[in-house]
Amino acid sequence: MEKLTLTGLLKKTATDFPNNRALSVSGKLDLTHSQLQQLIDEAASLLVASGINPGDVVALSFPNTVEFVVMFLAVIRCRAVAAPLNSAYTDEEFEFYLSDSESKLLIVPQEGIKSAQAAASRLNIPHVTATLSVSDIPKIVLSSKPDSSPESVAALVNDPSDVALFLHTSGTTSRPKGVPLTQLNLAASVSNIKSVYKFTESDSTVIVLPLFHVHGLMTALLSSLLAGGAVALPAAGRFSASTFWADMIAYKATWYTAVPTIHQIILERHCSKPEPAYPKLRFIRSCSASLAPSILSRLEDTFGAPVLEAYAMTEASHLMASNPLPADGVHKAGSVGKPVGQEMAILNEQGIIQGVGEKGEVCIRGLNVTKGYKNNPEANKAAFQFGWFHTGDVGFFDSDGYLHLVGRIKELINRGGEKISPIEVDAVLLSHPGVAQAVAFGVPDEKYGEEINCAVIPREGSDIKEEDVLVFCKKNLASFKVPKKVFITDSVPKTATGKIQRRIVAEHFLAQISMAKVPKFGA
Structure with missing residues (x-):
């Protein structure tokens, strides 16, 4: 070789x-x-x-x-x-x-x-x-x-x-x-x-x-x-x-x-x-x-x-x-x-x-x-x-030698000392029948240090709302992993290969948090 x-x-x-x-x-x-x-x-x-x-x-x-x-x-x-x-x-x-x-x-x-x-x-x-x-x-x-x-x-x-x-x-x-x-x-x-x-x-x-x-x-x-x-x-x-x-x-x-x-x-x-x-x-x-x-x-x-x-x-x-x-x-x-x-x-x-x-x-x-x-x-x-x-x-290896990823070191969400994998939250969000794409990310929080927010793109024909997402998450995630805020949008920033950039997503929605409507990104 x-x-x-x-x-x-x-x-x-x-x-x-x-x-x-x-x-x-x-x-x-x-x-x-x-x-x-x-x-x-x-x-x-x-x-x-x-x-x-x-x-x-x-x-x-x-x-x-x-x-x-x-x-x-x-x-x-x-x-x-x-x-x-x-x-x-x-x-x-x-x-x-x-x-x-x-x-x-x-x-x-x-x-x-x-x-x-x-x-x-x-x-x-x-x-x-x-x-x-x-x-x-x-x-x-x-x-x-x-x-x-x-x-x-x-x-x-x-x-x-x-x-x-x-x-x-x-x-x-x-x-x-x-x-x-x-x-x-x-x-x-x-x-x-x-x-x-x-x-x-x-x-x-x-x-x-x-x-x-x-x-x-x-x-x-x-x-x-x-x-x-x-x-x-x-x-x-x-x-x-x-x-x-x-x-x-x-x-x-x-x-x-x-x-x-x-x-x-x-x-x-x-x-x-x-x-x-x-x-x-x-x-x-x-x-x-x-x-x-x-x-x-x-x-x-x-x-x-x-x-x-x-x-x-x-x-x-x-x-x-x-x-x-x-x-x-x-x-x-x-x-x-x-x-x-x-x-x-x-x-x-x-x-x-x-x-x-x-x-x-x-x-x-x-x-x-x-x-x-x-x-x-x-x-x-x-x-x-x-x-x-x-x-x-x-990540970690299971007993069969398979690798499981938890997340990037810099992307793990530290909520009051609990290290939360955004990948785990993503998986639950994407299991909702009304969700086409989703990304969870950490945002600064005075009480916990960081809180969980997420952005959700509905599937075509779905009228899913923030409260629907939160109810679903409460049923499928431990309480400390449930997002505090859900942004319903039609697209999120991605790299040229389609990879979602959590840090940039967080920066965008934090900047828009006081606005009543989340603006659309270009294709």
């Missing part, structure tokens, strides 16, 4: 399954593994001709397109570092991420991204566009039109220690931290993912998550390609509930992965506009945020497939734990499964490993884990202690 690179693994797959479909755009394009590999090598030679050297950071800002996939893999093929960026960032956000990553080049789609290009110009970073030409033989064209030579890439040998991917943490509790991930980190992670879900060349999926995020990139895209399987990208370059199942059927999908918010959207779509038929799936995967047991049950009952919840972080190149496939064990609702591919322990504040049922901080170490944040000694000192990476999550 220690000599493996992601680039090497994908080249072997292209040799083993040259004619298998690898990458599609709904209704527009199909590429085999050998065609994709050829595009990657040609694009890598264009980058070398553009002056990109090993170790240089190349920022990429695209929707979910073939151009992004090819350019991402081309960047790491020429031993440079890919830094995917959300195309919805503001000018100021682009300036921060481009500066913090020390990007040497920005690549955007043919239509351009004005905010990204403006930020790059202010930082004197060159920017070019990348376009897939399909008039005859598919090829990538850069707007700078460099003179490339295939031999320039053939002479480059990828090394496991090469930093290949540079991402930032979500920054929900602090300033975003830069996470460098090596070829070995990525190779170890995709191998772990392929193993636990038993991906083969027969598997196919439709990508619903943005590829600038580690969840969609590592599990949906790269692990599928590693297995010789296939992925399809929605024609619009992003998730669409109205076309999702048609794409899944058209491309004979065997599974999909998403965040809880998207699962809930898919369920709501089924309730309002059910499909005539649904594909037979091996499994449905959920990750990046806690999935309430009630939502898990509804997914399984509705679509007839096991729902496997997983636990992941950017610092671990994504996957850390997962519930198993039914043939390999029980997939437990309320747990995030067993560790996958690395060591995991529950440590107390002194770094002592806790026993079964004892709560503490979830810590990991393994080949998929970053060696440390970029230029952030303070964060490294806090996160890397006793030979382990400290995740900041609180």
Whole structure:
């Protein structure tokens, strides 16, 4: 394993399954593994001709397109570092991420991204566009039109220690931290993912998550390609509930992965506009945020497939734990499964490993884990202690070795000395038949130090009120866990991947607490 690179693994797959479909755009394009590999090598030679050297950071800002996939893999093929960026960032956000990553080049789609290009110009970073030409033989064209030579890439040998991917943490509790991930980190992670879900060349999926995020990139895209399987990208370059199942059927999908918010959207779509038929799936995967047991049950009952919840972080190149496939064990609702591919322990504040049922901080170490944040000694000192990476999550192992998460250390609600898990409150709220989405959070309180509030998004057609929610909570939660205030709204702040940010939700509703009507957020 220690000599493996992601680039090497994908080249072997292209040799083993040259004619298998690898990458599609709904209704527009199909590429085999050998065609994709050829595009990657040609694009890598264009980058070398553009002056990109090993170790240089190349920022990429695209929707979910073939151009992004090819350019991402081309960047790491020429031993440079890919830094995917959300195309919805503001000018100021682009300036921060481009500066913090020390990007040497920005690549955007043919239509351009004005905010990204403006930020790059202010930082004197060159920017070019990348376009897939399909008039005859598919090829990538850069707007700078460099003179490339295939031999320039053939002479480059990828090394496991090469930093290949540079991402930032979500920054929900602090300033975003830069996470460098090596070829070995990525190779170890995709191998772990392929193993636990038993991906083969027969598997196919439709990508619903943005590829600038580690969840969609590592599990949906790269692990599928590693297995010789296939992925399809929605024609619009992003998730669409109205076309999702048609794409899944058209491309004979065997599974999909998403965040809880998207699962809930898919369920709501089924309730309002059910499909005539649904594909037979091996499994449905959920990750990046806690999935309430009630939502898990509804997914399984509705679509007839096991729902496997997983636990992941950017610092671990994504996957850390997962519930198993039914043939390999029980997939437990309320747990995030067993560790996958690395060591995991529950440590107390002194770094002592806790026993079964004892709560503490979830810590990991393994080949998929970053060696440390970029230029952030303070964060490294806090996160890397006793030979382990400290995740900041609180959890415990049950007697079967399954991990149960209680919450983030900074998100636990301390009400008069009682440590309350907002995840537990979320689960109860989401079990109400009139609730589509919900999030609990702590707010300052003079008497108890902190109190529990929550925001609730009703299901379509529901007229649920605050008092209905409170009555339900009193029946299903201990009295000290019942929210003091319920905000009925139509949306809450989320990250670009659909993860709810408790801290930002709390800040928003605290600011609006004196208003009679909670304002709507933009989509």
